[in-house]
Structures are given as structure tokens and as C-alpha cells.
Amino acid sequence: METVNIIISGVGGQGIILLSNVLANLALENNLDVKKSEVHGMAQRGGSVVSFVRIGEKIFSPLIPVGKGDILVSMELMESLRWIEYVKNGGTALINDYRLPPPGVAMGIEKYPEGIEEKFGEKDVKVFVKRVTNEAVKLGNPRVTNIILLGMLSRFLTFEVSSYYNAIRKSVKPQFLELNLKAFERGRELIEL
Amino acid sequence: MAAKGKEVLSGNQAIARGAYETGCQFAAAYPGTPSTEILETIAEKYGDSIYAEWSINEKVALESAAGASYAGARSLVAMKHVGLNVAADPLMTLPYTGIVGGLVIVTADDPHMHSSQNEQDNRHYAKFAKIPMLEPSDSQEAKEFTRLAFFLSEKYDTPVLIRTTTRISHGFSVVTLEDPVSPVRELRARKENAEKWTMLPSNARKRHPVVEKRLRELRELAENIEINRIEWGSEEIGFITGGVSYMYAKEAFPDASFLKLGMSYPLPERMIKEFASRVKKLYVVEELDPFWEDEIKKMGIEVTGKEIFPRCGELDPDIVYRAVRYGDVPECGTLELKRSPDLPVRPPILCPGCPHRSMFYQLNRKKYFVTGDIGCYTLGYYKPLSAMHTTLDMGASLGHGHGMFKVLPEGERKKVVSVIGDSTFMHSGMTHLLNMAYNKTKGTIIILDNRTTAMTGQQVNPATGVTLMGEQTFEIDFKSLAESFGVKHIIETNAWDMESVSRALDEAENYDGLSVIIHKGPCALLPEYRKNYQKQPMVVDPEKCSGCKICLNVNCPSLSWVEEEGYWVDKKGNKHRRKGYVVIDQLNCTGCEVCAQSCPFDAIIFPERSE
Numbered sequence: 103m104e105t106v107n108i109i110i111s112g113v114g115g116q117g118i119i120l121l122s123n124v125l126a127n128l129a130l131e132n133n134l135d136v137k138k139s140e141v142h143g144m145a146q147r148g149g150s151v152v153s154f155v156r157i158g159e160k161i162f163s164p165l166i167p168v169g170k171g172d173i174l175v176s177m178e179l180m181e182s183l184r185w186i187e188y189v190k191n192g193g194t195a196l197i198n199d200y201r202l203p204p205p206g207v208a209m210g211i212e213k214y215p216e217g218i219e220e221k222f223g224e225k226d227v228k229v230f231v232k233r234v235t236n237e238a239v240k241l242g243n244p245r246v247t248n249i250i251l252l253g254m255l256s257r258f259l260t261f262e263v264s265s266y267y268n269a270i271r272k273s274v275k276p277q278f279l280e281l282n283l284k285a286f287e288r289g290r291e292l293i294e295l
Numbered sequence: 296m297a298a299k300g301k302e303v304l305s306g307n308q309a310i311a312r313g314a315y316e317t318g319c320q321f322a323a324a325y326p327g328t329p330s331t332e333i334l335e336t337i338a339e340k341y342g343d344s345i346y347a348e349w350s351i352n353e354k355v356a357l358e359s360a361a362g363a364s365y366a367g368a369r370s371l372v373a374m375k376h377v378g379l380n381v382a383a384d385p386l387m388t389l390p391y392t393g394i395v396g397g398l399v400i401v402t403a404d405d406p407h408m409h410s411s412q413n414e415q416d417n418r419h420y421a422k423f424a425k426i427p428m429l430e431p432s433d434s435q436e437a438k439e440f441t442r443l444a445f446f447l448s449e450k451y452d453t454p455v456l457i458r459t460t461t462r463i464s465h466g467f468s469v470v471t472l473e474d475p476v477s478p479v480r481e482l483r484a485r486k487e488n489a490e491k492w493t494m495l496p497s498n499a500r501k502r503h504p505v506v507e508k509r510l511r512e513l514r515e516l517a518e519n520i521e522i523n524r525i526e527w528g529s530e531e532i533g534f535i536t537g538g539v540s541y542m543y544a545k546e547a548f549p550d551a552s553f554l555k556l557g558m559s560y561p562l563p564e565r566m567i568k569e570f571a572s573r574v575k576k577l578y579v580v581e582e583l584d585p586f587w588e589d590e591i592k593k594m595g596i597e598v599t600g601k602e603i604f605p606r607c608g609e610l611d612p613d614i615v616y617r618a619v620r621y622g623d624v625p626e627c628g629t630l631e632l633k634r635s636p637d638l639p640v641r642p643p644i645l646c647p648g649c650p651h652r653s654m655f656y657q658l659n660r661k662k663y664f665v666t667g668d669i670g671c672y673t674l675g676y677y678k679p680l681s682a683m684h685t686t687l688d689m690g691a692s693l694g695h696g697h698g699m700f701k702v703l704p705e706g707e708r709k710k711v712v713s714v715i716g717d718s719t720f721m722h723s724g725m726t727h728l729l730n731m732a733y734n735k736t737k738g739t740i741i742i743l744d745n746r747t748t749a750m751t752g753q754q755v756n757p758a759t760g761v762t763l764m765g766e767q768t769f770e771i772d773f774k775s776l777a778e779s780f781g782v783k784h785i786i787e788t789n790a791w792d793m794e795s796v797s798r799a800l801d802e803a804e805n806y807d808g809l810s811v812i813i814h815k816g817p818c819a820l821l822p823e824y825r826k827n828y829q830k831q832p833m834v835v836d837p838e839k840c841s842g843c844k845i846c847l848n849v850n851c852p853s854l855s856w857v858e859e860e861g862y863w864v865d866k867k868g869n870k871h872r873r874k875g876y877v878v879i880d881q882l883n884c885t886g887c888e889v890c891a892q893s894c895p896f897d898a899i900i901f902p903e904r905s906e
Binding site for chain 1: 301302303329409410433461462465466467468469539542543545546549611612613616638639640641642643644646679844847850852854855856858875882
């Protein structure tokens with residue numbers, strides 16, 4: 103298969119690392135090579151977080167070159183914009199319509215950016231902006247926002263659904279498995295192709 | 296015994312796995328991004344066969360590992376790049392004494408300073424100490440090179456360095472697992488090695504030639520070791536590279552020829568000459584310093600390197616491609632620069648409920664000059680807290696303070712304080728405190744005692760009362776410690792009582808001598824906080840909020856401003872206009888009350904319980 107480059111963006115503490123772990127296990131389930139890269143430490147405390155996941159026959163660089171990202175998954179609305187340069191023309195963006203005001207906005211000094219869908223539209227990127235956290239709350243836990251987004255993402259990848267189930271099973275605690283599988287299915291329903 | 300198979304591991308997890316598979320028996324480290332997960336993984340997964348500890352600092356870790364190695368145990372130490380500066384003293388002489396059980400030292404460098412104060416290139420340490428350094432390019436190599444490092448260490452009787460960078464340490468890729476081997480060496484105290492291990496000048500003089508002879512043997516090894524390899528492709532372009540840079544160059548120019556250096560030092564001169572003679576244009580691709588480039592140029596080989604590749608920050612496939620194709624040379628190679636530049640930034644920020652917040656709020660309000668240190672509390676630098684004015688290295692806050700206290704005129708001196716976290720204090724601050732007490736310094740130091748090494752992810756330390764292996768131990772009492780150092784004036788504060796913090800600062804400022812303020816409150820991410828301190832979220836009374844924004848100066852991520860013209864009612868019942876009001880996020884507010892204590896209008900309250 104052709105290498106698929108996935109960018110996951112959001113804010114520290116939103117469950118980005120777990121989502122990228124599931125994708126890494128998904129690659130293993132499908133006997134493919136995978137690299138993922140993210141940064142921990144100081145940047146974690148409420149800072150912008152990004153994880154690059156690359157799945158294919160043989161992966162060299164852990165970083166995705168600019169303009170080569172196939173799909174951007176953003177856990178937070180404006181954080182999607184931070185990585186727009188990395189998404190290829192004709193790529194896809196799956197964005198959680200959920201706002202976490204950055205400090206400047208919270209202080210009333212800066213404005214939260216608007217017109218995000220249009221900016222992706224200008225790049226010929228297919229954008230899906232959904233209120234994913236609301237869906238997660240409806241399922242009983244806002245923390246499964248990431249796995250609903252995974253369900254949405256699965257509609258744009260070619261892997262068997264069963265391999266997602268196995269990858270989720272490997273990555274979450276047993277007591278949360280059922281909830282996460284439900285979240286995955288909810289995500290699949292949110293995308294109509 | 297773990298089942299064989301494949302797993303996706305980070306470089307750090309893979310190094311831990313490599314140590315396990317090689318029968319490592321002793322592992323020590325001080326937490327430091329991006330190296331921390333090596334010891335965490337060892338303790339969590341392989342704690343049955345490897346003794347693992349958080350040491351007080353990197354020097355302690357390395358000297359202890361050397362002791363374990365002398366006794367015959369395979370031993371590993373891990374640290375971030377600047378940690379090796381702390382451990383540089385034993386590092387420079389261990390090559391003289393040699394080892395018994397394999398001794399592997401992991402240095403995790405941090406190009407782009409994702410979570411560091413500098414981006415020093417620790418390959419220089421291999422050359423400086425005259426010992427071999429291995430540098431993996433992914434997690435599989437991280438595991439294999441760790442195993443190889445133990446064998447080389449024993450074969451050549453030397454400590455061996457493994458260098459990773461953040462993208463290797465925190466990058467995940469597929470690793471094939473193997474079964475562990477059992478330790479073979481007898482564990483005993485080897486008296487017969489006294490001459491080799493006691494570095495009196497008379498003995499050390501005999502050992503230096505051994506180090507030089509070993510280095511010549513290692514140069515020979517480098518020519519033949521399989522981790523240095525040539526991958527022939529087009530002979531138009533050849534790259535000499537290694538570490539994560541190899542992956543970037545390979546991504547950018549998959550058809551070129553490569554000399555991949557798995558061993559960063561010493562270099563294989565004959566192999567490099569052969570490679571150079573067969574390619575038309577030769578590049579050296581390496582992050583940070585022109586370490587290989589300088590070595591290769593000394594061999595008399597023409598090569599292109601830092602004239603086109605940046606010395607600062609990280610590389611990536613784009614930078615390598617553009618530099619080679621177009622000679623496009625950025626000043627700094629960083630990902631950050633390619634993100635959309637005009638968006639509001641998200642600097643890291645102290646967590647809701649953080650015990651440090653009240654101290655920095657008061658330090659700012661009282662206009663102190665604050666000598667600072669390394670930890671979460673370095674975030675006290677950012678606006679609006681704006682209460683940190685220096686940060687150099689672990690422990691420097693107290694040194695900075697001491698120097699300033701000694702030379703500043705009294706009025707100026709009284710407005711300077713030094714701030715250090717509990718873990719950093721134990722790492723490198725205790726000696727400073729003794730020095731200050733002994734040398735009769737007049738001034739104030741503040742120990743932010745949150746009972747954990749917070750910034751790297753809440754690792755345990757002597758203030759926690761638990762070891763890395765999960766054993767109960769004593770909890771250090773900073774008050775008794777300071778008393779035993781001869782400090783006469785010690786004040787303890789309650790981190791969630793802003794009045795106690797304010798009083799302590801005033802009292803210390805007016806004391807004619809050395810004051811130690813112990814600012815007490817557990818990290819808000821600890822279970823202890825959730826159990827004993829966490830309360831219900833607070834709310835802003837919309838009637839009482841004047842929109843003065845004073846509470847926003849406590850810089851809590853739970854608070855945010857809503858711009859909306861309206862009215863508020865003061866304590867006497869008079870109505871006033873306002874431009875907006877503050878709201879509190881009900882999901883992450885911990886009810887610590889620090890913002891409420893800053894509010895002049897008592898507008899921040901606990902909601903009345905509805906039964």
C-alpha cells in the first residue's frame with residue numbers, strides 16, 4: 103500500500119497520545135511498518151500537541167514533510183489551523199468543533215480565530231467539522247472524543263474494521279473497552295461518504 | 296518471560312527492553328525529558344530482574360552504576376543531555392578505571408529544546424572522554440544498539456555512550472522482541488583491581504596509555520562493525536549520516552548512496568575514504584554541530600555540511616531536500632517555523648490547582664526579582680505571573696541568589712529571592728544552601744515543596760516517601776534539613792492560603808539573615824491532592840463580578856474572560872457598568888480558591904449545594 107500520513111493535533115491532556123497509540127497498533131495488526139512522533143515534557147502542560155503517524159510498507163522519517171499529510175485529525179478547533187501547511191492539497195481534515203481558549207483569548211487580549219472551514223476549503227481540503235465532544239458526552243464520557251475521531255478516520259482508510267477493534271483492545275484498559283468500541287462505531291456513523 | 300513478537304515501542308522503551316534482554320541488573324537515572332521513560336519502563340516492566348532507582352542526580356546515578364559494574368553487574372544509566380554535564384566528572388575518569396559488568400550511559404539530546412535550556416551536542420563527550428558512542432536511528436536499533444553497547448563495554452573494558460535525540464527517544468516504531476539472557480558474571484568485591492580503580496596520580500598515569508591504546512582499537516573496530524554500513528545507490532550523491540538525520544536524508548533522497556554511521560565515535564576513516572572516492576558529491580547530514588564534518592575534513596576529504604544545513608534546531612526531510620536541491624539554508628531547522636504563524640499561541644501553563652500559583656502571584660505583586668530554576672515553576676516566567684528573572688541550570692537559583700545577596704546594596708538585596716523546587720533542591724540545591732548558611736548570606740530562598748518531580752511526569756523522590764520500585768521509604772523534612780545546616784529562620788507556608796504566603800515573604804524580607812521559606816502543597820496531579828485537597832469547582836457570581844480582571848493574573852487555565860457589556864452590583868448594593876466578566880471551567884477547576892482569594896469583590900464562590 104501507499105504510505106498514509108496522519109497528523110493528530112490538539113491540546114495537551116486531550117488524549118492525542120492514546121489515539122496515536124491505537125493507530126500504531128492498527129499498523130501492527132495489518133503487518134505494516136509504522137512510525138509515530140510526538141513531543142512530551144514541558145509542551146504537555148496545556149500546550150499545543152501534535153502527533154505524526156505514518157503507516158506503510160517501509161517508513162523512514164518519523165516526521166511528515168510539509169504538504170504531505172493525507173489526513174489531519176484535530177481534537178480542538180483552532181489547533182487544526184496550526185498544521186494546515188502540513189496537509190496536502192486534496193487531503194482531508196476531521197475537526198472536533200470544540201474550543202479550548204488559549205491563554206491570550208482567555209485573558210481577553212486575543213480573539214479566537216474564525217473561518218477555519220473556509221481556510222481548509224481554499225486548500226481544496228475536504229473538511230468535516232463535527233461536535234465530537236458532544237457525542238462523547240452523550241456516550242457518557244468526554245474522554246472518548248479521540249476514539250470517535252478514530253471511527254471517523256477509519257472511513258478514509260482501507261483497513262478492516264476488526265483490526266481497529268483489536269488495536270483498541272490493545273491500547274485501552276479492559277473496563278473501558280466497551281465504551282471505546284461504541285465510540286468507534288459512533289464515529290463511523292458521523293461520516294457519510 | 297515476555298513472549299517473543301513485535302511491538303511498537305518508543306526509543307526509550309526499546310532501550311529499556313535492550314537492557315532487559317542483555318541481563319542488565321542495575322539501572323539508575325534522574326528524570327529528564329526526553330530520557331525519563333527509560334527508567335520508568337525498566338521499573339514497570341522489568342523490575343523483577345533489574346534493580347532500578349531514581350537517583351538524586353546524574354552524578355550520583357553514574358557513580359553508583361560504576362560501583363555496580365565493578366561488582367560485576369551489567370549496569371545502565373540514563374539522563375538528558377545536560378544531565379551528562381552533571382555526571383561529567385565520573386565520566387571523564389571511568390575510561391581510565393575501566394569496568395567489569397558492561398556499563399552503558401544513555402544521553403538523550405534535545406535538538407530544538409522541546410523541553411530543555413540548551414541544545415548542546417553530546418557527541419563531543421564521546422571524543423572528550425575517548426569512549427565509543429552508538430547512535431540509533433529508530434526503536435529497533437535503539438534496542439539492538441543497547442545490547443551491543445553492553446557487549447562492547449565488556450570487550451573493551453570501557454563505559455559506552457548511547458546518544459539519542461528527542462525524535463528517537465519519543466518516536467515510536469516496530470521492534471522485534473527477543474528472550475533475555477541471564478547474567479553470567481560473579482558478583483563480588485574485586486580487591487585485586489585496586490590499582491586499576493584507585494586513581495592516584497601514580498596509578499592514573501599508567502592508565503592513560505591504556506585509554507589511548509583502546510581508542511586505536513576502537514577506530515579499527517569502527518571499520519568493521521556492522522552498524523556502520525554503506526548502502527549503495529546512485530553515485531551522483533552520497534550522504535554520510537546517522538541517527539534520525541539518516542531517516543530524513545533517506546526520505547528526501549531514497550535513491551542516493553548512504554554511509555550510515557551507527558557508531559558516532561570514533562569514525563571509520565578507511566570506510567569514509569572509500570565511500571567519498573566513489574560518489575560525485577558528498578554531504579554530511581547531522582543535527583546541531585559539525586561533529587562528523589570536522590572529523591571528516593581532518594581526514595582531508597572534501598565534503599559539504601554546515602554551509603547548507605542549519606546548526607540550530609532539528610532537521611527534517613524538507614530541510615535536507617531544500618538544502619541539497621536549492622541551497623536553501625534556514626538559520627534554524629525547526630518544525631515550529633512552518634506552523635501557521637499568526638495563530639494565538641498556547642504556551643505551557645501551571646495546571647488548575649497548582650500549588651506554585653499562589654507563590655508566583657505574590658512574588659509578582661510584591662515586585663521581587665526572582666532567581667529561578669528548572670521545573671514546572673519555570674512557567675512562573677510567563678505573563679501575567681512574570682515572576683522569574685533567571686534560569687540557568689539545575690540548582691543555579693541558589694547560586695544566583697547567593698552571588699547577588701553578597702554584592703547588592705541592602706535595599707536592592709531585600710527585593711531579590713531565590714526559588715527552587717523540591718526535586719531540584721535535592722539534585723543540586725542542598726550544597727548551595729549549606730554554602731549560604733556557612734558563608735553567612737543574608738537573603739531569602741524559597742523551596743517549592745510539591746512532594747514530586749513534577750515537570751517530567753510526577754516521578755517519586757525523597758519528598759514523596761516511595762521509591763521507584765514502589766517501596767515505602769522516609770519522607771524528607773526540609774525544615775529539619777535546613778536547621779541542621781545552621782539556618783535559623785525557617786517559615787512554612789500553606790500553598791492555598793495566599794495570606795500565609797504574603798506574610799512569609801514580608802517576614803523573610805525583614806529578617807536580618809538567611810531565611811528559608813518552605814512553600815507546602817502537593818502537586819495537583821498527585822493522587823494525594825485528589826484525595827485530600829480537591830474540592831468542587833468554584834463559580835463566579837455574575838452579579839458581583841466587576842470585570843476587573845484581577846483574578847486573571849493568577850494565570851489559571853480554568854478562568855476565562857467573556858466580553859459582554861453589562862452591570863454588576865457592589866457590596867453596598869450600587870449598580871455599575873462593566874465590559875465583561877470571568878467564567879470558570881467546571882470540568883477542570885479543582886476548587887483551590889487561589890483565584891477567589893485574589894478577588895477584591897468576593898465574586899468567586901463555591902456554588903450552593905442543591906440537595
